[in-house]
Amino acid sequence: RSVSLLEQKRKVVSSSIDVPHARKSEEEVDMDKVTAAMVLTSLSTSPLVRSPPVKMGEGLNGSWKDGGFMPSSYSSSGYWSWSAPSDHSNPSTPSPPLSADSFKPFRAGSLSGPPDDALDEQDAGSLLFDEPIPRKRKNSMKVMFKCLWKNCGKVLSTAAGIQRHIRTVHLGRNCDSECSDGEEDFYYTEIKLNTDSVADGLSSLSPVSPSVLSSSTPLSRSAPSTLYLVHADHAYQATAPVNIPCTSTACSTPSTHTAGFTPSTSCSISWQSPPVTFTGTPASPTHGRTQGFSEQRSQTITVLSSPPRAAGSLRKSRGEGKKCRKVYGMENRDMWCTACRWKKACQRFVD
DNA sequence: CTTGCCGGGAG
DNA sequence: CTCCCGGCAAG
Numbered sequence: 390r391s392v393s394l395l396e397q398k399r400k401v402v403s404s405s406i407d408v409p410h411a412r413k414s415e416e417e418v419d420m421d422k423v424t425a426a427m428v429l430t431s432l433s434t435s436p437l438v439r440s441p442p443v444k445m446g447e448g449l450n451g452s453w454k455d456g457g458f459m460p461s462s463y464s465s466s467g468y469w470s471w472s473a474p475s476d477h478s479n480p481s482t483p484s485p486p487l488s489a490d491s492f493k494p495f496r497a498g499s500l501s502g503p504p505d506d507a508l509d510e511q512d513a514g515s516l517l518f519d520e521p522i523p524r525k526r527k528n529s530m531k532v533m534f535k536c537l538w539k540n541c542g543k544v545l546s547t548a549a550g551i552q553r554h555i556r557t558v559h560l561g562r563n564c565d566s567e568c569s570d571g572e573e574d575f576y577y578t579e580i581k582l583n584t585d586s587v588a589d590g591l592s593s594l595s596p597v598s599p600s601v602l603s604s605s606t607p608l609s610r611s612a613p614s615t616l617y618l619v620h621a622d623h624a625y626q627a628t629a630p631v632n633i634p635c636t637s638t639a640c641s642t643p644s645t646h647t648a649g650f651t652p653s654t655s656c657s658i659s660w661q662s663p664p665v666t667f668t669g670t671p672a673s674p675t676h677g678r679t680q681g682f683s684e685q686r687s688q689t690i691t692v693l694s695s696p697p698r699a700a701g702s703l704r705k706s707r708g709e710g711k712k713c714r715k716v717y718g719m720e721n722r723d724m725w726c727t728a729c730r731w732k733k734a735c736q737r738f739v740d
Numbered sequence: 741c742t743t744g745c746c747g748g749g750a751g
Numbered sequence: 752c753t754c755c756c757g758g759c760a761a762g
Contacts, residue, residue, distance in 0.1 A: 712744065731754060734745055 531582040538576050551577040710738050 534551035536543040538559045545551045555573040556562045712735040713725035722730060726737035 714743070727753090728745090732745055732756065 533580045533582055534577050535580050536577050544580070548577075548579075712738050 533544050533546055534548050536545075536551055536554060536559075538555065541559065543551070543554055543558075545554060552573040555576045559576060560572060713729035716738070717724040726735060728734055728736040
């Protein structure tokens with residue numbers, strides 16, 4: 390029984406998520422750029438999530454946004470430059486030293502990640518806005534480092550490891566970290582994996598390829614909550630670890646992904662192919678009920694936090710929506726979808 | 741109680 | 752494979 394359940398889950402997963410390694414068309418590459426931009430946009434604005442929506446505008450003009458966290462370009466030499474998303478008049482304003490504490494740990498290079506003590510996004514919000522926000526239950530965060538080199542996507546558990554990987558495998562350098570010029574920093578990203586209640590079936594805690602991550606992780610609505618946090622990691626970026634609102638099935642975020650977040654529903658994305666040239670204003674795509682990032686983007690890992698549910702509860706919760714039986718009634722049984730007629734899960738009114 | 745649907749059986 | 756249904760679990 391559980392096996393078939395897993396298969397079902399897998400179906401759901403594969404239908405909503407593409408394999409990251411899929412070959413990309415030009416268009417998709419462009420979408421990656423946009424994705425990158427959106428991520429960064431979200432990263433830079435997300436602390437505002439905790440303010441009421443009314444305050445969004447105010448917040449956008451607020452101090453740290455003016456600091457400019459928008460990537461406006463990424464030159465071939467590998468250096469980001471920054472400018473505000475809507476106000477390009479101020480591109481060179483240095484980034485404010487926002488809650489630097491949350492970055493020190495993984496900038497330190499030698500460390501293997503500050504897993505459990507890393508500030509969570511609540512802290513960032515509190516620091517920035519001085520709001521006494523009720524603290525969320527501490528998550529068991531697993532910090533991983535993912536290689537962003539094109540078609541690589543290797544995930545290692547330590548920054549040093551990923552740096553060495555990039556240095557040796559991609560940059561073709563054979564020396565120790567001592568002779569590093571720090572270029573590796575551009576080619577990996579830190580992934581915070583919220584393993585909260587992910588006990589069942591999620592073997593992705595150990596270093597695995599992203600394709601495995603996304604294709605085998607139980608993501609359906611019945612899956613345990615899983616949360617990736619992604620933020621870029623190098624000296625020229627100052628971004629807080631944040632949640633990005635989700636676009637998946639459970640998401641009801643009305644319009645954009647830079648505003649109107651629903652903090653309880655979150656996901657984040659990551660992308661590959663670091664040498665991305667991004668120009669222009671990031672798009673803020675609207676999304677349909679069941680699709681958004683995850684289906685537009687081949688390299689997006691989208692994970693939604695699901696309602697609390699006992700891990701290991703095998704039986705799928707019953708569908709909520711109206712089913713053939715309810716809609717047509719017993720007397721019109723021949724109007725039912727075949728599945729309903731056969732007492733199987735309704736195919737016509739899928740949840 | 742009703743309803744959705746899993747597991748399994750019959751043809 | 753199609754079709755059916757016992758029976759369980761959720762509501």
